[in-house]
Amino acid sequence: MSEETPVLTEVRGPILIITLNRPEAKNAANLALSKGVAAAIDRLDADDALSVGIITGAGGTFCSGMDLKGFLKGERPSIPGRGFAGLTEAPPKKPLIAAVDGYALAGGMEIALSCDMIVANRNAKFGIPEVKRGLAAAAGGLIRMPRQMPFRVAMEFALTGEFFGAERAYQLGIINRVTDGPALAAALELAAAIGANGPLAVKASKQVIVESRLWPEDEMWKRQQEIVGPVFVSEDAREGAAAFAEKRPPNWKGK
Known part of the structure; x- marks a missing residue:
């Protein structure tokens, strides 16, 4: 089989x-x-x-x-x-x-x-x-x-x-x-x-760690921001902060 x-x-x-x-x-x-x-x-x-x-x-x-x-x-x-x-x-x-x-x-x-x-x-x-x-x-x-x-x-x-x-x-x-x-x-x-963590944050974090090994030093902050910027304005980011404040597990939506 x-x-x-x-x-x-x-x-x-x-x-x-x-x-x-x-x-x-x-x-x-x-x-x-x-x-x-x-x-x-x-x-x-x-x-x-x-x-x-x-x-x-x-x-x-x-x-x-x-x-x-x-x-x-x-x-x-x-x-x-x-x-x-x-x-x-x-x-x-x-x-x-x-x-x-x-x-x-x-x-x-x-x-x-x-x-x-x-x-x-x-x-x-x-x-x-x-x-x-x-x-x-x-x-x-x-x-x-x-x-x-x-x-x-x-x-x-x-x-x-x-x-x-x-x-x-x-x-x-x-x-x-x-x-x-x-x-x-x-x-x-x-x-x-x-x-258990925010899926957008997890995916972006992996991407930065993998790709940043080849980034020129004078471009690394800009390139990181291009990847993580959308995470900070996502629904999940607001949900994570709200869940922490309300002392409850977050309900991630992946967006």
Whole structure:
């Protein structure tokens, strides 16, 4: 059945859970899975009732990378303009959390690095072992790892292809939370904390953090204002202030 439905989605309040559903293949990405993820990402961004997403894997593992059997048949699990697994070149505009159990290797690691936050079980393993297969981590691993961890450490992992654990990843600052239980449960706690906030404010805050890394210093305040200005005059901004004053939960409208 998982071959027929390689990606599952579930809505819990403002949270969209995206599950890679090829457990018999350790959730290795083929073209069908990539199309399913891309469709789920489109849904996350398009639905005003959703404010945060979680991507996880079925069967106790996150993703073992590219489906090598498909690769040998000439199939590529990438979508033009979207990248590997329909995600790595075009992450959503809304926050996305990776919930990692088991292995996040090769393309699986690159999926996780594409997310805004990562929560992992203590026994999870990470790595970009493509060099061991005569390949290169071209779906974002070689680009994002040296930006998200110390340069020389990223260089070592990329050139040796060795795995590293969740504790090491946490020490390097690429994981937000390490849990003893299922990663999804901890990711849902994090997502709920995000989803309780104003959706316009959350989306704009992510946009500033992501885009400001490339802004010239003499333009950064102007560019930030262009993004956050509409938030300050939104209905949600007034609702947030009123809810605080009236000591009640806010009723966000996303406008």
